[in-house]
Amino acid sequence: MGATALRNGPSPVPAPIDSIVEVRGISKAYGNVEALRGIDLDFPRGKLTSLLGPSGCGKTTLLKIIAGLIRADGGTVAINGKRVSAPGPERAFVFQDFALMPWATVTRNVAFGLELRGTNKAEREEIARGYIAEVGLAGFEDKYPHELSGGMRQRVGLARALSVDADVLLLDEPFSAVDEQNRRKFQEDLIRLRTNQNKTFIFVTHSIEEAVYISDRIVLLSPRPGRVSQIIEPAIDRSGDPERIHRDRHYLDTVEEIWQGLKQYVE
């Protein structure tokens, strides 16, 4: 460890220089329940930002507003400086429940975004095969979702989002329906994938460990109404063996600090 192990782990962070997604004054209410109030956020290009918070903090709602799947009551979302209010080709979504078509093979599921865009069959299947291999599913191209485990199904969901070549990947608690061992493996793969793919990730999770493990930036949301309570950039070196991160001092300190901050919201 040596000199770098000084207490410079979690620290508040100034506004990023190059942000791909800009969220301004977003608010949303479901009936009388205020889910989000006045959210201002910038998501830096090429980074993985996590939205972390206890249930009811509106993190999934915020992600779906960015995706254009839910309409905000007020405020704006801009991608690459352009205001958006509906789904667009520069964003791709990974769903918590996978949302795979049970009647379609892995290849067709992965190529589905391209199929909807009218890419011809040979071309889109070629692209799909590449991403299927990229997420570690080579050999499963002709399987159906029910023949795969939860973790493998979510890999299909991830490959589908990658194959449309969007700039921003939006992941809604992608590992919450995946068992623990598969989740660990998948998180490691995601770290590796991030270095290969030059994409921006926005990642919703309720797991502190998961957020600290994979994120460049963590946005802590507090509940009722959902607001930004803190932004943390864990200074963790992810270049080496991903296994080592779990024993990293910064990792452990950051997890602890976030937990101390969130404790008050847990009944």
Add this chain to the structure above:
Amino acid sequence: MAVSIRTDGEAAGLAPLSNRNATGASWDQPILLRLVSIAMFAGIWEVAGRIPVSFAFPTFSDTIVAFFGLLADGSLATAYLSTLQPLVLGVVLSAFLGVGLGTICGLWRTGEWLMIPVFIVLQAAPVAAFIPMVTFVYGIGMTAKTLAVMILALPVIVLNTYKAVRNVNESLLVMCRSFLGTRWQTVAKIILPDASPVIFAGLRLGVAAGFVGVVLAELLITPTGIGDLITFHRSRADYAEMYATIASIIALSTLTLVFLQWVEVRVFRPESRGA
């Protein structure tokens, strides 16, 4: 009738190349089980005919002999020629009209309010009572028989399709929207495939009801076809021939339903074909 046996055991984590279970024993074969079931049925029938349950109840073997007799003298073929026309026409019309109307009702509120109550009433009503009325309006020809088929087949097809389209998997709809699917793409690529198991369940019920409709029409309206053959042999106390005719239409109805299921699995739900 379980044509598709899933082999979920071969799910996750196994090597991608693992195919059919090579050690599958013969008692595992659904075909064999079905044959045994049919043989048992024939055996019980034979015993019941020999007791006899009623003097008007022939044995299985007599019925089979009578069946080949009817085949040989051509009366069965003539009867089916006249029965199948309104049956096929009515069933095909009901299938397309039913799935079409059901889909429209499932997607479009106004259509739902206009049409669904009518079909709910039709499904609840003892529709056979309408058949004399149909005869009164349309006479005793093809039209009346086709209508009789449709009155029975259409409601269940419409209602099943409507329900299936209504209850389509919400998260797949959101997925399609997020990947920029148009309205038409959503209907064609998500809603109809997702709804197809329930639509096909409705089609099977509808086809079975269509068989009821055509036989009812031939017994009640026009003494032609299979209905006439049944009535004729009953009047002459040829009970073996009467049962052979009845059994033949039951068999045809069953085979049609099995075929429909095969089409469904083949075309719409390849994943349930098993590994």
